Amino acid sequence: MTDGRKKLSGSEYRKRALDKSKKEQEVLSDDACSTSTSKQTPSTSNNTDSTTTSSLPQNIHHESELQATIPTINIEDNEHGDIVINDDPGEWIINDFTRDYVATHGCKQNVNLNFSSTKRDYSDGTSRWLSESLFVRKLINGLQARIHEINDLAEHAPCAAHSMNLVGVHAVECAPEAASFFNTVQTLYNFFTASTHRWEVLQSHTGKRIALQSLSATRWSARYEAVHVLNQYFDQIIETLIIIEEDIEENAITRQEAKGIRIQLERLETAFMQILWHFLLSRFNAVSQRLQKVDCSIADVIDDYREIKEYKTTVSRKRKRKLHADESRDGDVQLSGRDHFRVNTFNVILDKLDSELRKRCVAYEKIQEKFSVIIEFGNLDNRLIRKRAKRLKNFYSSDLESSLDDEFVHFHAYCTGKKMEQNSPSDILKLLLNNQGAARIERLDQIRRRQDEYRSQYVHADSRPPIMFREGDEVLMKELRPSRDNAFYPMWVGPYTVARAVSEAIYVVEHDGIPVKVHLDHLRPNPPSEPLTCDVLAPDPSETNHSLDREPEEDEYSGPDSSQDDSSAELDESDSQ
Numbered sequence: 358m359t360d361g362r363k364k365l366s367g368s369e370y371r372k373r374a375l376d377k378s379k380k381e382q383e384v385l386s387d388d389a390c391s392t393s394t395s396k397q398t399p400s401t402s403n404n405t406d407s408t409t410t411s412s413l414p415q416n417i418h419h420e421s422e423l424q425a426t427i428p429t430i431n432i433e434d435n436e437h438g439d440i441v442i443n444d445d446p447g448e449w450i451i452n453d454f455t456r457d458y459v460a461t462h463g464c465k466q467n468v469n470l471n472f473s474s475t476k477r478d479y480s481d482g483t484s485r486w487l488s489e490s491l492f493v494r495k496l497i498n499g500l501q502a503r504i505h506e507i508n509d510l511a512e513h514a515p516c517a518a519h520s521m522n523l524v525g526v527h528a529v530e531c532a533p534e535a536a537s538f539f540n541t542v543q544t545l546y547n548f549f550t551a552s553t554h555r556w557e558v559l560q561s562h563t564g565k566r567i568a569l570q571s572l573s574a575t576r577w578s579a580r581y582e583a584v585h586v587l588n589q590y591f592d593q594i595i596e597t598l599i600i601i602e603e604d605i606e607e608n609a610i611t612r613q614e615a616k617g618i619r620i621q622l623e624r625l626e627t628a629f630m631q632i633l634w635h636f637l638l639s640r641f642n643a644v645s646q647r648l649q650k651v652d653c654s655i656a657d658v659i660d661d662y663r664e665i666k667e668y669k670t671t672v673s674r675k676r677k678r679k680l681h682a683d684e685s686r687d688g689d690v691q692l693s694g695r696d697h698f699r700v701n702t703f704n705v706i707l708d709k710l711d712s713e714l715r716k717r718c719v720a721y722e723k724i725q726e727k728f729s730v731i732i733e734f735g736n737l738d739n740r741l742i743r744k745r746a747k748r749l750k751n752f753y754s755s756d757l758e759s760s761l762d763d764e765f766v767h768f769h770a771y772c773t774g775k776k777m778e779q780n781s782p783s784d785i786l787k788l789l790l791n792n793q794g795a796a797r798i799e800r801l802d803q804i805r806r807r808q809d810e811y812r813s814q815y816v817h818a819d820s821r822p823p824i825m826f827r828e829g830d831e832v833l834m835k836e837l838r839p840s841r842d843n844a845f846y847p848m849w850v851g852p853y854t855v856a857r858a859v860s861e862a863i864y865v866v867e868h869d870g871i872p873v874k875v876h877l878d879h880l881r882p883n884p885p886s887e888p889l890t891c892d893v894l895a896p897d898p899s900e901t902n903h904s905l906d907r908e909p910e911e912d913e914y915s916g917p918d919s920s921q922d923d924s925s926a927e928l929d930e931s932d933s934q
Contacts, residue, residue: 510753514724515717517648517658524713525580525641531709534702538630539572541621542583545594546571548614555611558601563593578645581638588635595622626698633703637710656732658721727752730765731782739766739871766871825877826864830855834866835879852883 365373529535546569549555559567567590570583587594598619602612621627648658725732730745737745746762758764772788826832833851856865862877 512724512727513720515720517653517721518645520717521641521645521648522576524710524717525638527713528706528709532702532705534626534630534698535634535706538627538634539580541618541627542587543572545569545587545618545622546583548618552611555601559594559597562597562600563590565590565593567593578642580634581642584631584635584638588631591622591631595619598622626702629698629703633706656725659718659725731785734765734769734785735772735781737769739769742766742769743871826855826858826880826882828855828857831883832864832866833881833883834875835881849881855880 529539549559549569550571559569567586569586570579572583573579598615601607601615602619604612607615647653727749730737730742730749734742742765743762746765750757750759750761772785775788831852832855833849834853835847836850854867856867856872858864859874863874864877864880865872866875866880867873
């Protein structure tokens, strides 16, 4: 070479590069050791109680070097011996220890944290940072699994509105044409808001106050507002861009930007994407607002997700039958521009929306299936209430009593008697928190236990009368009705239908759609062959409490008149036992 230097051979060049890399590794290793042994200082933040560590070096040549220089936690350096984790998720090492800590102490990543602040610039010109999606994939999913290991009964219900936003995010990312459209919308907003003069030209030309909206990565209602304004004032915006483009007083850069935006907006693909996304985002926005209501339940979430899927189906394509090896399409040609856009953009967006909605709806359907007796309480009959209550009892067998289905049935009868317009989970909770409602539920439970004892108190009798009823016969059944003096008054009610005979003295009777085992002594044919009489049962001392000292409800039997002679109500010896 002319300056006296000679060109290095390939092997010599690689050797020198390797030596240089080793020297840099030694420097970084020394820096990491000094960082890990440095004393931690208390954080001044009011929102967290963790400690801060030294920041990461800004110039690192490789991603693996970033992992080596992440500050570690020295338990001995902590005065109290507690293990703490830095609040900055960019400095977290995603491993089993991190997941165990977050599962025990909770996740603090939402407390005044900004994922974009974890951005690191490297000498090779690249930048890396911890994104929210990466955080969810690596930490949250593992966190849920670890929580289930600790307690397998824990249920995770993701935010319905946030999941709906993520559906839209994935639908945009799957099609380049969709991403280009939203980029054009954001560019249009940036162009007019960057200069007050351009904004005044837009307002003066249209004669109306046009409020262009910016896009938002988290608030998808902003995307609907931005597309809605563009769809409403599309012609006026195009005319304003032409005015700025032809204005010789504007600088060349501004005129060229206006021309580029106008060309993008006038593309047929942009016009189609504008109509499509306005069509879809209007439904997304309406559903998202419903999902954010206070009284929104899991059932409402599932209905809204299914509604969106059905809405997508109305605009989806019809699939063509696949040809076999011995078939052919004589008229087949290569895809035109129209068909190419339909296949590679329109269908891709709709298919992605459908798959994401199905995937995210599964999480809510599992919860709804388990707790359907509570979520759909007002829309179930007694048979379904018993069936789904038993399903819930099987999930939580160690926590729930075997009589859970009976309690739900009696509580459903109480809600029906109160003529509640809605039996949503929130309405049920409000009723249970009410003192009168709690006392009423306790009263119903006592009545249920007493009736069960009364129906089967002759089961162990020695004498067995012959079978008197057959399947399908109508009978009257002796039922207990409570009164204000804590006594139970038997009454003959019915008619009911005999389902089958269990034994010589026990029959299964369909009681308001519920199969009930009843002793023969509490059954009479309908119509009765002789006058029926009932005796008064004495109050149970163990059931006497302040919750029963009240006026009877409308659906309770008040019993015989309290002014009648006590001699007319003689106790039956067998019943009093």
